[in-house]
Amino acid sequence: MPDHQEISPPEDHDAPVSGRIWMARGARAAISIPALILTAAFVGYAGLARGSGLSLPETLMMTGLVWALPSIVVLTGAISSGVGLVPAAIAVALASVRLMPMTMALIPMVKVEGKTKRWQLLYISHFVAVTAWVYGMRNLPDLPREGRLPFFAGFGTALTSFVFCMTGVAYLMVERMPPVLSGALFLLTPIYFVCSLWSASKLSADKAAMIIGLILGPFFYLYAPGLDLLWTGLVGGTIAYLITRYMRRGLL
Amino acid sequence: MSDPWWWTYVMIIVAGWIATDIWRWIGVFAGGKLREDSELLIWVRAVATALVAGVIAKLILFPTGALEVTPVWLRVVAALGGFAVFFASRQKVVVGVVSGEVILITGWLLLEAV
Numbered sequence A: 001m002p003d004h005q006e007i008s009p010p011e012d013h014d015a016p017v018s019g020r021i022w023m024a025r026g027a028r029a030a031i032s033i034p035a036l037i038l039t040a041a042f043v044g045y046a047g048l049a050r051g052s053g054l055s056l057p058e059t060l061m062m063t064g065l066v067w068a069l070p071s072i073v074v075l076t077g078a079i080s081s082g083v084g085l086v087p088a089a090i091a092v093a094l095a096s097v098r099l100m101p102m103t104m105a106l107i108p109m110v111k112v113e114g115k116t117k118r119w120q121l122l123y124i125s126h127f128v129a130v131t132a133w134v135y136g137m138r139n140l141p142d143l144p145r146e147g148r149l150p151f152f153a154g155f156g157t158a159l160t161s162f163v164f165c166m167t168g169v170a171y172l173m174v175e176r177m178p179p180v181l182s183g184a185l186f187l188l189t190p191i192y193f194v195c196s197l198w199s200a201s202k203l204s205a206d207k208a209a210m211i212i213g214l215i216l217g218p219f220f221y222l223y224a225p226g227l228d229l230l231w232t233g234l235v236g237g238t239i240a241y242l243i244t245r246y247m248r249r250g251l252l
Numbered sequence B: 001m002s003d004p005w006w007w008t009y010v011m012i013i014v015a016g017w018i019a020t021d022i023w024r025w026i027g028v029f030a031g032g033k034l035r036e037d038s039e040l041l042i043w044v045r046a047v048a049t050a051l052v053a054g055v056i057a058k059l060i061l062f063p064t065g066a067l068e069v070t071p072v073w074l075r076v077v078a079a080l081g082g083f084a085v086f087f088a089s090r091q092k093v094v095v096g097v098v099s100g101e102v103i104l105i106t107g108w109l110l111l112e113a114v
Helices: A019-029 A032-051 A058-065 A069-080 A085-096 A099-110 A117-126 A131-143 A145-174 A181-199 A204-223 A228-249 B007-031 B037-060 B064-067 B070-087 B094-113
Strands: none
Touching: A019 A145, A032 A058, A032 A069, A032 A131, A032 A145, A032 A228, A032 B064, A032 B094, A058 A069, A058 A145, A058 B007, A069 A085, A069 B007, A069 B037, A085 A228, A085 B007, A085 B037, A085 B064, A099 A117, A099 A131, A099 A145, A099 B007, A099 B094, A117 A145, A117 A181, A117 B007, A131 A145, A131 B007, A145 A181, A181 A204, A181 B064, A181 B070, A181 B094, A204 A228, A204 B037, A228 B037, B037 B070, B070 B094
């Protein structure tokens, strides 16, 4: 319908919805059910961090800088068991590789050719983690292209700031909790992961890898402590890949 | 521990921040050049998933802190039960997590009462 009268003014209008307003809308959208689940998971992590001997600034720094719960949990485990810098970095890097394809899928969606600056993309890329990414991939296509980047920036900034604060509050409160409650908080992280990892894995290779990893993890922990995570990932992931590849397309 | 106090921060910056954000940065620069369904990426994702699964299993079987006093079978039953309910509820993460927690807390309180 070419002659249909749009409610919003045509493109030569001087003040379309500004970036700042899109940011505010994104921040408001962050108040959501997935955000609550994520907050609960980080509250659980605060319990884990305290139990692992991390200080409050260390816990908060890890939350804000890493901002990917699997990597944070891997790093916490590495620090508390005294693993060296290099194996810890490799384990964390392996746990975060999935952020690369996720970012690659998001960027073309928010980029405005010739207008979007690289630093803006680098800034929003920090928020790429399961919760914000799933939300963005599902909702950004409904927004006008210029609004997507500020919207996602607002969403990510609000979500991260809120979770950051709640992690700190939870860390301070864990000590005064009865042991049953803080124990329940500890278990929140693994149960949350088992469920969300399963629902995030689209391919059969991911699901096979998860099951094999659950079995191999304790095995390597007992027989190859220190490098157990790397072995679990490499051996478990390769077995899962080969099995599902064989099922997909035969031996070659 | 002979490590100085700042060592943990170095670990967080190098092994945490850089080791994680490097992938996001590469994602920004590579933007759309690598296919998401390439064999290499399928393998990489499988390795990453197995690694995180290994962490989960360790958290359940060899926990630190308050959970240490609970019997290992209770933690395994809580995790498996939570996952089973998650599965039965058409994969609702909240439902699974809450069920697992209910199993743990109920079992824990019952054991303490005995």
